[in-house]
Amino acid sequence: MTPWRTAIVRADETSLRIHGYDVTALMRESSFAGLFFLFHRGRLPTAAEARLLNAIMIGVADHGPGAPSCAAARIAASGNRQALSAAVAAGVLAIGDEHAGASSNCMELIAAGLALAEREGLSIAEAAARMVDDSSAAGRRLPGLGHRVHTTDPRVATLFEMARADGIAGNGVAFMEALEAAAAAKIKKLPMNIDGALAAVMHDMGFAPDAGRFIVIVGRVGGLTAEVAEEHRREKPMRFRFDVEYDGVPPRSE
Amino acid sequence: MTPWRTAIVRADETSLRIHGYDVTALMRESSFAGLFFLFHRGRLPTAAEARLLNAIMIGVADHGPGAPSCAAARIAASGNRQALSAAVAAGVLAIGDEHAGASSNCMELIAAGLALAEREGLSIAEAAARMVDDSSAAGRRLPGLGHRVHTTDPRVATLFEMARADGIAGNGVAFMEALEAAAAAKIKKLPMNIDGALAAVMHDMGFAPDAGRFIVIVGRVGGLTAEVAEEHRREKPMRFRFDVEYDGVPPRSE
Amino acid sequence: MTPWRTAIVRADETSLRIHGYDVTALMRESSFAGLFFLFHRGRLPTAAEARLLNAIMIGVADHGPGAPSCAAARIAASGNRQALSAAVAAGVLAIGDEHAGASSNCMELIAAGLALAEREGLSIAEAAARMVDDSSAAGRRLPGLGHRVHTTDPRVATLFEMARADGIAGNGVAFMEALEAAAAAKIKKLPMNIDGALAAVMHDMGFAPDAGRFIVIVGRVGGLTAEVAEEHRREKPMRFRFDVEYDGVPPRSE
């Protein structure tokens, strides 16, 4: 049996270190958003990097019970009031490519688009247009565009302004703005959503695509705790009742 | 590091045994319900015992998208179409004391009620009446009674008839029938539900209370796979939209 | 708000039907494996079809604490003893393409291989050899072959014998046997595992690929309840301690 190797945490009888840093120093001097940076990049962030990750975590934290992750958590809380962790986990499980998890796919799209521009000597706008055409031809939805509630997602402009003010906005932000414009020209107005915006900013900070999904999970778990707590405080157990319409086969016995 | 001890499965390069039985013999000769018996009792069941467990698994398998476990699974499936296991797990997480999991609490109630009868020389009807009084005094709901849809749960009579025909119905069944009668006399008509009925039958087969919850989980997972498959086949991703009404504080900035 | 449509369950105050069948009739006359067939095919199975599904559920139910799903469930049970459903769900979450979930990918491979044979007029053996070559060229592992414990998985021969005796074994079984032979000739001896065998049989019974993963989840949940119950009965909480070796950066503060 080989031991389980790790380069993240080292604990002994009297100390605990994360990527080499004493956890007590991190508790005093770092931020939780900064810790996420350390976890996924292996170094402490600059003030600007920590500020942007913090804004992302807050931006994705909650979208009310109409969001699948929040709904799944509240329904689990309604049937199973014994384990708070079970309800939160049920909410996490609703996060995937289709809900709150487009960020990582979008980071892959950005990387592919910028590689295409470089490889073929295209402008970012030309590369974005090509990606829109390719997606349309393949019948794929473009990650990072469109929202079930917002016609203009207020978090997008805020995050991009912050990234520009901090000198971090780069080709990732430029690509997503070009993609939004190309989609509007070629398909229809599909406003950028927070997944698309955070994907751009995290690309420009040098994160790998999986970090895009991970930061959404971390941020949303913050909101899930609020949704589960409200469910427990305000509602009776088992209150949930969908309006269900059966449209299958009629009664039969053979 | 001590190895992980187990008395359940022994696997080597060419064989696999469960509680000593060759898995290939079980595949040929046993039933999945019978395997549950072997897992939780350590011996093979009689034909009657396997028949009753099979009826229980079928009885609890599915109750449509209005049940919290089914709803949680479908919502997770709607946001996260990549992992079938994630959607099923989200459904499992909605199973607790309040939904589909009353069986184990009910088995504890039965054991406590029968112990009370024995200790104080009461009839089963008298002991059941005392349990109803105690629950009312403490403001607790009685597990195993009442259902959000059924006024008469058709599965209850079927399960009890099967248990009687097989000679397995004993004091557990008698106690739950007495509890239902006592609740009707002292509180209101609260028809027995499938959790209460299966708790009675599993008590009479000698299972510990945790097996009551486990068999419900196993059975319901069967139905969850059907709910998740239907969600994927019939519905678009992210179709879910609750009718949400905000009633919190008005906009503020300080 | 449109109601939630379903063609699976219809419940009213006094009845419960699954795909049109009264659940009480199913409890008396069907088997849990047969119910899985009804859920995923919309009709009741023949005796042979139910027998094979039952054998598959038993075959995949448990493989001891060395299997990731069992280990994840036991570790969750060790830290969180309040919710049985949480521990079972943690085990379900370890089921994926790499563990216990190759069945659905393998069913897709079988369908692709047989379509290739038909399209290009190849024998099944020739098509299987092509699939092996294609996987090798792409650096992909072949699903359904190889096992971390068994050199010969005893469940494979048993399942195929049963399928042959029942007249159900067809091109799916033939393709997987050809694939195993082609892999042995072109790569190395990679004995078929239970995922590959059940994929073949479920293909020959006409199931879609997702049913391959679903039946593994259902069967394994049976075993997970046994693993969690044993953990609670035999072990103290928090007993788990890996042998961890840190190999990251040394202590630092800048």
Next chain:
Amino acid sequence: MTPWRTAIVRADETSLRIHGYDVTALMRESSFAGLFFLFHRGRLPTAAEARLLNAIMIGVADHGPGAPSCAAARIAASGNRQALSAAVAAGVLAIGDEHAGASSNCMELIAAGLALAEREGLSIAEAAARMVDDSSAAGRRLPGLGHRVHTTDPRVATLFEMARADGIAGNGVAFMEALEAAAAAKIKKLPMNIDGALAAVMHDMGFAPDAGRFIVIVGRVGGLTAEVAEEHRREKPMRFRFDVEYDGVPPRSE
């Protein structure tokens, strides 16, 4: 169908508010730890309150693969590489009374101990001694004391120093220090762990007990993303293999 009421989030086509605050203002001016305060207390925190919550989140974020939550997440990641959210959720599910979740039970103990002191006119030290005696008599473990790795948990002193420097340490901190001293005198040296320390500080900030468990879940999810990412980057799928020792019944067929 009544709509789903909530007092947390209000979203419309162009805005998103949390407890009345515009999310874009929170993104610019608040911290993720401060958002947790807003979620669970309904108002923005003071700088000191946000600083302490931030320190708690960092303190509980990760303890390496030897911690059950991290182990469960890594094992799920090893078998199921398709869904990052599934692996994180498996880790969350290992959080319970026995692992990383003692905080809420400890907050209840603190509240009970301080209520006892008030009711019976006892000093905090006397009340803590009574709680130790009561736990010993009942054979219950005291939450918040003892750690499987640390003889002195370095996070405890740091958190209490910060709480004192910020003027937040109150009766909760005093009670936990008295409890540790009483346990050392009456049972054995059981050093306070981070769950006990954060329970004290959260009590002194006025949180309800469930918030103690929720903040641990949020913080640990940060670390779980790092553990899952490392598992994917450094290890092959299905690498996991426990050293399992079978000690059940010998082979049998009857």
